[in-house]
Amino acid sequence: MxxxxxxxxxxxxxxxxxxxxxxxxxxxxxDSSHAQYLDALERELELAAARGLPPAETVFIGxxxxxxxxxxxxxxxxxxxxxxxxxxxxxEVTTESNPESTSPEYFAGLLDAGFTRVSLxxxxxxxxxxxxxxxxxxxxxxxxxxxxxRAAGFEHxxxxxxxxxxxxxxxxxxxxxxxxxxxDVDHVSAYSLIVEDGxxxxxxxxxxxxxxxxxxxxxxxxxLIASTLDANGYGWYEVSNWAKRGGQCxxxxxxxxxxxxxxxxxxxxxxxxxxxxxxxxxxxxxxxxLADGALPVHDSEIITAEEAHTEAVMLGLRLKEGIPAExxxxxARGVVERHERAGLLETGERLRLTDxxxxxxxxxxxxxxxxx
Numbered sequence: 533m534x535x536x537x538x539x540x541x542x543x544x545x546x547x548x549x550x551x552x553x554x555x556x557x558x559x560x561x562x563d564s565s566h567a568q569y570l571d572a573l574e575r576e577l578e579l580a581a582a583r584g585l586p587p588a589e590t591v592f593i594g595x596x597x598x599x600x601x602x603x604x605x606x607x608x609x610x611x612x613x614x615x616x617x618x619x620x621x622x623x624e625v626t627t628e629s630n631p632e633s634t635s636p637e638y639f640a641g642l643l644d645a646g647f648t649r650v651s652l653x654x655x656x657x658x659x660x661x662x663x664x665x666x667x668x669x670x671x672x673x674x675x676x677x678x679x680x681x682r683a684a685g686f687e688h689x690x691x692x693x694x695x696x697x698x699x700x701x702x703x704x705x706x707x708x709x710x711x712x713x714x715x716d717v718d719h720v721s722a723y724s725l726i727v728e729d730g731x732x733x734x735x736x737x738x739x740x741x742x743x744x745x746x747x748x749x750x751x752x753x754x755x756l757i758a759s760t761l762d763a764n765g766y767g768w769y770e771v772s773n774w775a776k777r778g779g780q781c782x783x784x785x786x787x788x789x790x791x792x793x794x795x796x797x798x799x800x801x802x803x804x805x806x807x808x809x810x811x812x813x814x815x816x817x818x819x820x821x822l823a824d825g826a827l828p829v830h831d832s833e834i835i836t837a838e839e840a841h842t843e844a845v846m847l848g849l850r851l852k853e854g855i856p857a858e859x860x861x862x863x864a865r866g867v868v869e870r871h872e873r874a875g876l877l878e879t880g881e882r883l884r885l886t887d888x889x890x891x892x893x894x895x896x897x898x899x900x901x902x903x904x
Contacts, residue, residue: 537590537786538613540573541797542598543815546633550666550732551694551725555799555813556596564815566601569797572819572828574612576796576811579827581616585794585804588613589620590783592627599629603641610645617794624648624688624782631677632669639684649688649781650681651721657711658704661697664742666732671711678715688779690719695753697725698733698742705753709760718779722757723772724750751891758890771850771885771893788847790840798828806835842901849897854884861904871896 544566545556591613598606606627613619626649627642634652642650654674655667662671674691681689691712695705712720725745727734736742758768766774770788773781786793795802799813809832812818821828835843841859848855857879860868871877876889876896885893 535589535782535786535789535791536586537592537783537791537793538577538588538617539783539793539795539800540591540593540609540613541795541800542593542595542601543569543798544595544600545597546600546630547668548666548732549668550664550736551727553728553731554596557815562815564819566605568819569815570601570605570608572815572822573609573796575822576828577612577616579822579825580794580796581618583804585617587618587620588623590624590626590786591619592783594628597630597633598627599633599638603638603645606642606647607645610647614646619646626651626688626781626783628653629677630669631673634677634680636680636684639681639686643685648686649690650686651690651692651719651781652677652681654678654691654708654712655694656697656700656704657708658700661700661704664697664699664733665694675711675715678717682716688719689715689717690721690781691715691717692721692723693757694723694725695757696745696750698737698745700753702753702756705756706760709757713760713764718776719781720761720766720774721772722754722761722774724754754891758887767852768890769852771890788851790844790847803835806840808833808835845901846897849883849885849900850893852884854878854882857881857883859883860900864900864903867899867903871899 543556545558548558591610593606593609610625625647627647628651631652639650652674655665656662657671659671678689678691693708727737727745733742737744761774765776768774769780773784792804793802794804797811798815798818799811801808801810809829811828812821812830818828845855845859860883868877868879868883872879876886876892878884878886889896
């Protein structure tokens with residue numbers, strides 16, 4: 533088996549952000565404690581490891597808000613992975629954290645436990661933008677947390693930002709970028725806001741309380757972000773991710789290279805062999821199934837060769853390294869040549885997006901796959 537990772541989903545949040553549709557629960561939405569979750573998670577990891585899977589080369593704890601478990605709770609999760617799957621030599625171990633539930637002591641505890649990387653949700657340095665996102669943290673806290681993580685000894689620290697929020701201005705984005713560049717983080721993720729049906733933000737837009745995001749604005753903001761990060765020592769390695777030398781997130785590269793991972797926790801997805809499956813979403817049901825000795829899988833599917841090809845192209849073309857040109861079917865050669873003439877693709881032994889092509893990545897990939 534190629535590179536193998538373990539993803540752990542922590543389904544708890546103190547509050548729900550207006551744009552979020554992740555499988556997370558605030559205290560009033562769930563009848564399950566952190567302790568019950570951790571007990572059940574340990575049982576899932578034991579059952580999963582019994583399937584003969586290899587040691588984890590990467591571990592990523594996401595959510596939700598993993599930092600609500602504190603350094604002790606996250607250390608318990610990492611120890612459970614270590615005692616079941618095992619960790620490969622030099623394994624990358626990441627946890628997401630909300631800056632508001634971190635401290636110097638928290639970061640020191642993570643480092644002592646064996647974590648190698650921290651990803652902090654910043655989203656924006658603008659108070660008005662954070663308010664529109666219903667994001668419950670103070671603008672300066674993410675920067676302070678990043679500095680605390682670096683001071684504790686973390687070499688690898690990521691800051692997440694969101695762009696394209698309704699009412700956001702270019703100056704808001706510049707302010708956020710200036711704040712990021714004022715830290716010593718080695719990785720930045722920048723994602724355009726996606727307004728998902730069923731979220732509080734979608735309801736506000738539908739009622740006319742907020743303007744809908746605009747595609748042209750997304751493109752302008754992306755160019756601003758990309759040019760600023762590129763000029764300050766961050767190289768793009770995936771359309772939405774930049775890193776200094778040696779700072780790429782190895783766990784995310786497992787996803788983009790279409791490798792294998794086990795996803796543990798309520799609602800987590802896994803990809804093993806040719807099978808993709810996902811767990812039940814509710815923490816109470818998840819815990820009960822595991823108490824009964826069963827893996828909490830809700831549904832599964834077998835990925836066909838055609839589907840695997842589609843996913844490999846969709847994911848691989850988002851990477852700076854691109855994909856082997858031989859992956860592209862004869863029917864799409866004309867489409868590739870057209871995008872090359874337009875300056876959107878580089879061709880040769882590998883097919884890669886140009887800087888201009890990054891802005892139109894989704895459309896280019898769709899054109900190629902539709903023509904095959």
